[in-house]
Amino acid sequence: TGKHQQLNTILCMSEQSAKNFFNCLKLLKELTAIAKILNICAEKVTDHPEYVSILLPFLKEKTSDELHYAQDVTEFLSHMGNKGLADWPVTAALNTYIYRCKLCCWVFLKQKDRKLQLLERSELAQTLLLSMATLENQPTIKLQLLHILQILSSYMNCSSILHARGAETVCLHMNDHDPSGQVLFRSSEILWNLLERGNKEVVTAQLGTLECVLSLKEAFFHLLNTGSGHSDLQLRNDLLVITTLIAESPGSQLIESSFAKQLVVFSTFPELKSHNPLIRNLKLSYSNEDLKMKKLLLNLLVVMSRDLAALQLYKEERVVLALLALMKPPVASSSECQSGSRHWSAAQKEELQLQALATLATIGPLMLEEYISCEGSTCLLLLLDWCVGPDSYFGQGHSFHATGGRGGKKAQTRHCIRVLRSVTSLGEESVNQDLCDQGIINQLLGILMQIDAGPDEDDVVALEIKSDIQVILSTLCETDMHRKELFGSEGVEMAVHFLKKGSDKFYSGLGHNKLVLSTVDCVSCVVGCYTTEDYFLVKDGVFLLLNLLSFPFFFLYFLCDNPNTVPYILTWRDGNGQTAPRLLLQLWREEEEELGVPRNQHGSIADPQRPIHSLFQLDEAQLSFPANVPSAAVLEMSENLRSKIYSVFCKIGFQDLPGLLGKDYVTLTIIRRYLDFKVGEVWDEISRELSLEGGRPISPDQEALSTICKIAEDTAKRIVEEQNSILEHHQKEDIREEKLTYTEVRSKGVEIAYMKVSLKCFSLTKNPKKTNYITQIVFFFFLSYYTNNQIYFHMHNQTNSLYFFLSFFVCLVKRFHCMFD
DSSP: OHHHHHHHHHHTSOHHHHHHHHTSOEEGGGHHHHHHHHHHHHHTTTTOGGGGTTOOOEEOSSTTHHHHTHHHHHHHHHHTTTTOGGGOOOHHHHHHHHHHHHHHHHHHHTSTTHHHHHHHHSSHHHHHHHTGGGGTTOHHHHHHHHHHHHHHHTTTOHHHHHHTTHHHHHHHTTTSOOTTSOHHHHHHHHHHHHHHHSOHHHHHHHHTSHHHHHHHHHHHHHHHHHOOSHHHHHHHHHHHHHHHHHHTSTTOOTTTTTHHHHHHHHHTTTTSOOOOHHHHSOOOOOOHHHHHHHHHHHHHHHHHTTSHHHHHHHHHTTHHHHHHHHTSOOOOOHHHHHHTOOOOOHHHHHHHHHHHHHHHHHHGGGGHHHHHHTTHHHHHHHHHHHHHSSOOOOOOOOSGGGTTOTTSSHHHHHHHHHHHHHHHTTOOHHHHHHHHHTTHHHHHHHHHHHHHTSSOTTOHHHHHHHHHHHHHHHHHHSSOHHHHHHHHHHHHHHHHHHHTTTTTTTTSSSSHHHHHHHHHHHGGGTTTOHHHHHHHHHTTHHHHHHHTTTSTHHHHHHHTTSTTHHHHHHHOBOTTOOBHHHHHHHHHHHHHHHHTOOBOTTSOBSOTTSSSOOHHHHHTTTOOOOTTSOOHHHHGGGSSSHHHHHHHHHHHOSSSOTTOOHHHHHHHHHHHTHHHHHHHHHHHHHHHHHHHTTOOOOHHHHHHHHHHHHHHHHHHHHHHHHHHHHHHHHHHHHHHHHHHHHHHHHHHHHHHHHHHHHHHHHHHHOOHHHHHHHHHHHHHHHHHHHHHTTOOOOHHHHHHHHHHHHHHHHHHHHHHHHHHO
């Protein structure tokens, strides 16, 4: 055909003619034909190396060419070098090809529009990755190829690279022979680009294979033992960060490759002496890069602690002991100063101390035996003494964990309390008893009040420390009577002090909400010990709890076991004069409204068959639950406040409650029968589930079941009648009070009229005796007429009627005045 003849003609040209042809500017519409020329040139490159140098930017004849030839451009890029770089035997030609690929990348990447998407859709990245294995003996060309991949991974080609398992391929070849020392750097940059711009899970999954982990391990140890320059140390730390990201992947092979064990050994250096050959000749320069490596190793301990196999490695390498050595208070070592030995600076020690505390807060609860054997509680309490002691210390506050601690020891206090909280929260009796034997309760109470007396009341760090201390105290004292006695009056004073602050700043976002909740939780240290309970009552603790009534139902219930508590609850009033029973009833109504319980406009029962059913229970009505799963009626009790409010009313009683209105008595009738209604719900569920499962009780049981369900419904109907009676009674009371009010208003109006008439008469006669005489005669005459004819006016007309009466009365006074004169 004509096209084949053109191709053969081109290939038969002289060398100079070919160069002139391929160096001319080419059009997009010629792209398909030139792609075929490229493939033929690849076959004949041995004899004609000048055929390689043909790639130049293509021009558009029309604006629409970019859209019209988009598919051709994509296929052209995909077929560039599709014969494989191994088919290019001439080094110069290969270098030229790599250069042209790089040129192509830059041309497209500078045009950040549709052209970039064409490069993304092409298979250029896959072609280059597949060709890496053929370049083991050509490091220069391989370095240029890695540079191209670095450029491609910096933009939108990460998905295509990962699709060709580019992360794994690059990692496996990162330790190949490289005289320039740039292959490892380029490889790490590509991996970083893929982690930042690609799918992180896919990248870590590819790098988590055993072969890739071994390759990373080899590269890390090479830099650890031979790297000395700043760039080498940075690259070493970059590989450690990549390793940490791999450790977060659940399928990584860090432990199987023994890389994890070696990293754990490095994490304990130089705090622990070891004869391990890995660290025998290891020397640190104590530079900032070494500090970063140490912190990265400590962070890696936290990440790997999710694996139980890693905890065994920590036990073998005494990780807990190394962390306790790092967290000790800084002490100036005279021997080090005199010998001039290199060591961490004061600022570096502070960062490592805080990092070790943060690490121990995670690892300590997981390795409790090692924590106990290393006397971790003693070390923490000694550090806590130093934190609140008078010794001067200026915290640098440079690291992430030193937030809010600049110029003092607040950061150390914060993390020390965090470790104590994480350890005590396990409920291990031996650990908690050891802490109490060392006086932690009184120590924490003193620290808490000392911090609260400081100027940083609204400081986020201070609020966190205070709430954590209260959580520790409640954990230690909640179930032990002797510890409640140790909590004593000093603890009650602390709880009352924080309860008095109220919940005004609950939604400030600074941590006051946690402090309020932890303060309420501290009341558990009081409940159960009558000595502290009575002191708590004397300090108006119950009143303060009622001010926070949306939280402490649990503690109110148990405090009501003390007979001295009920009078405090009944006499309490809030800022608006509401009593505690009325506030509880209001909370009940709000809770039922949120649950969607059917009620009429007066708050009465709307459906006697389902007097306290919530919407959730109605949705679950057609479901059958297994025997080991709580039903909807039982589960509902733990998910709202109604059962807790009922428990409090059972303690304070249902009669003679102060400050209630009509609607409150209506609600109270429902609460009084809450348990009966709940029992009826359970029996109704049993009957319904039997029907759903096709079961039928025997006749006596069926009769008993029907009777129980009927009794529950009859109880609800009686409650409805009682509620109607209450409403009717209160309606009559309202009418009676309204009439009394009208009568009082009318009598007040008559008194005001008499006074005004007296003043008017006095102004007319200027004689007090005569004025009094005339006024009494006329006033009582018309008052008698007014009363005998039963002239009653409504409120909106009463004022006008009095004005009419007064004006007419004044005219009569004038007439009488003339008569008496």
